[in-house]
Amino acid sequence: MAETTTKAVDLRDSGGLPSHTYAFYALRDLHPGEVRELLCPEDPAVLMQSVNLQLRNRLYWAVVRAGPPLWRLRVQLREDLPAASLTDLLTRDHARLDRLLACALRLANRNQLTEAEPAVGELSRAVRRHIRVENEILAPVFSAPRNLLGNDPTSIMLREHEQILEQLSLIESCIAGGAETRSNTTPLLALLSGAMAKHEHREEQNLFPNWNRALALGTDADGTAAFLRRVQSALADRETTEEDH
Structure with missing residues (x-):
């Protein structure tokens, strides 16, 4: 440190x-x-x-x-400082993803696609970890009512995650290809930037506060701290063996 x-x-x-x-x-x-x-x-x-x-x-x-x-x-x-809450931890990771995306887009805008390729790889790994944490750890633990129309916050999150992963895969394919496909990297990164900004805003407004309240109601201070450590480790790709709250 x-x-x-x-x-x-x-x-x-x-x-x-x-x-x-x-x-x-x-x-x-x-x-x-x-x-x-x-x-x-x-x-x-x-x-x-x-x-x-x-x-x-x-x-x-x-x-x-x-x-x-x-x-x-x-x-x-x-x-x-240590994360004060689940919302704090997740919004911090959103900010980290935004910085990684901004770095990749900045390099692509300069037509420095060789340098942008590892930046895209780092972004992809971080986004996939974040989505895996939300899909496989948080959504199952903090199960919320779902509706058949699919317009509840959890359904919207899962659907948008699939769309973001599709966009990421396309970007990775383009930047790893030849000159013809690499030229598509910059506009695709710009589209991803807009999609992620809207997605993150919806999560921070509609999902994270509910998850935070559910965690506070469902466990004591020690249990909350242990769960936050587990989530933080998973976001950093260092999954722990600590039990859920």
Whole structure:
């Protein structure tokens, strides 16, 4: 694990920039193991919620000293801390998948398809692990009512997983082929990006909160921690032998 390093950022020294903009630029390049000590002349709650939304909920912050006249915050990446809930763990993995997809798409847009091929492979392995965890561990454990129309959250998730896997297989086939098929990689990655963004939003709004509540109601703190470790290990392809809650 990277050694923790701390840097102070005083929003009073923004040089005329709005506090929100100054905070965004100061926090967007946080790396694992880094901490920003943020000094705010006003209550930072709304500001931090807005900045964190822009950074796709990658930040964790705590008020070290409350104002007025000055609020002192400790800000770091959420990934530096243990997951606080099942929703937290799964949304973190969504963000990781998004970064892998963005990397592959960026290389493809530059026509660097040789470099993009291993990035696509890494993306595919990570997405397949994520889908396997949701299909084979989470959906069976947190069984929810299904309907014949197939428009319940679980049915929608499973159906969209099949579509995403089909898109991934097509992308892998294209980028591994000759010049004629490789040229299709970039538009297919762009389509996958749009599909995954919509899919992740639906899961985070309609499924994860229900799973989180079911886990909290069905087990104690130790059982929850053990289940989260199992899910985290499976997402990292290190399945454990711990029993379900």
